[in-house]
Amino acid sequence: MTTAVQAPAGRVEQDGPVVVEATGLVAGYAGTPAVHGIDLSVRAGEILALLGANGAGKTTTLLSLAGELAPISGSVAVLGDARRRRLHQRARAGLGFLTEERCVFMQLTGWQNLKIGQGRPERALDYFPELEPHLSKRVGLLSGGQQQMLALGRILAAEPRVLLADELSLGLAPLVVERLLAAVRRAADDGVAVVLVEQHVRQALAVADHVHVLRRGRIVLSGPAADLRDDAERIAATYLSE
Numbered sequence: 001m002t003t004a005v006q007a008p009a010g011r012v013e014q015d016g017p018v019v020v021e022a023t024g025l026v027a028g029y030a031g032t033p034a035v036h037g038i039d040l041s042v043r044a045g046e047i048l049a050l051l052g053a054n055g056a057g058k059t060t061t062l063l064s065l066a067g068e069l070a071p072i073s074g075s076v077a078v079l080g081d082a083r084r085r086r087l088h089q090r091a092r093a094g095l096g097f098l099t100e101e102r103c104v105f106m107q108l109t110g111w112q113n114l115k116i117g118q119g120r121p122e123r124a125l126d127y128f129p130e131l132e133p134h135l136s137k138r139v140g141l142l143s144g145g146q147q148q149m150l151a152l153g154r155i156l157a158a159e160p161r162v163l164l165a166d167e168l169s170l171g172l173a174p175l176v177v178e179r180l181l182a183a184v185r186r187a188a189d190d191g192v193a194v195v196l197v198e199q200h201v202r203q204a205l206a207v208a209d210h211v212h213v214l215r216r217g218r219i220v221l222s223g224p225a226a227d228l229r230d231d232a233e234r235i236a237a238t239y240l241s242e
């Protein structure tokens with residue numbers, strides 16, 4: 001059962017168009033569902049955080065939104081297109097996908113990595129100016145945080161309309177995570193619709209507009225992030241400790 005958290009009176013509602021939507025989404029592997037009846041919608045300018053323990057179904061949901069995994073039943077619509085689309089088609093329409101694996105080419109330099117992207121490298125540096133002194137180095141020599149900034153910067157430089165980000169903070173230092181999430185927030189403030197999969201409850205609640213908590217493939221808690229911020233520890237203990 002979903003516990004709905006009521007928005008307090010006077011909350012300013014987001015009014016951008018819905019650009020990511022899943023309705024009754026059932027998805028999984030070899031015909032076996034890993035998520036069961038997920039309903040979500042994200043507006044332009046909004047960050048939806050998906051929280052949950054390992055195996056809760058966050059990545060499965062994200063892969064379905066990206067077009068990497070076809071729904072078993074239910075539907076996904078991205079940027080107004082409700083047809084079954086593959087990732088490359090959704091990417092062409094304006095979807096950026098930061099996967100769990102660090103999306104950089106280790107043998108190439110930072111600069112070459114940025115040049116491979118669809119956007120201007122300068123725009124990535126606008127998000128992460130601290131990368132500039134390191135761009136001539138091979139990416140394999142950079143820190144994990146720098147690699148992730150490069151990966152996210154390259155995606156944001158392409159000016160996506162939708163950003164899906166899977167555990168971008170995994171294994172990174174708190175200050176780096178703060179930088180990455182601030183860039184995601186800035187992109188959302190510029191109109192990008194974001195779905196952010198996270199295990200760091202406090203950081204996710206700080207940056208998101210809306211939160212769904214998943215457990216065993218179902219949304220079990222849902223609400224505006226602002227209303228859940230004081231509950232970060234309880235949410236982590238209750239839903240992320242499996």
Ligand SMILES: Nc1ncnc2c1ncn2[C@@H]1O[C@H](COP(=O)(O)OP(=O)(O)OP(=O)(O)O)[C@@H](O)[C@H]1O
Pocket residue numbers: 029034052053054055056057058059060061
């Ligand atoms: N390629 C796969 N083949 C079969 N089952 C899978 C596959 N990937 C994930 N699963 C299963 O699907 C369920 C949901 O996994 P999913 O990766 O979506 O969870 P998650 O919330 O993203 O967790 P994590 O934080 O560990 O990535 C789990 O039971 C997992 O074992």
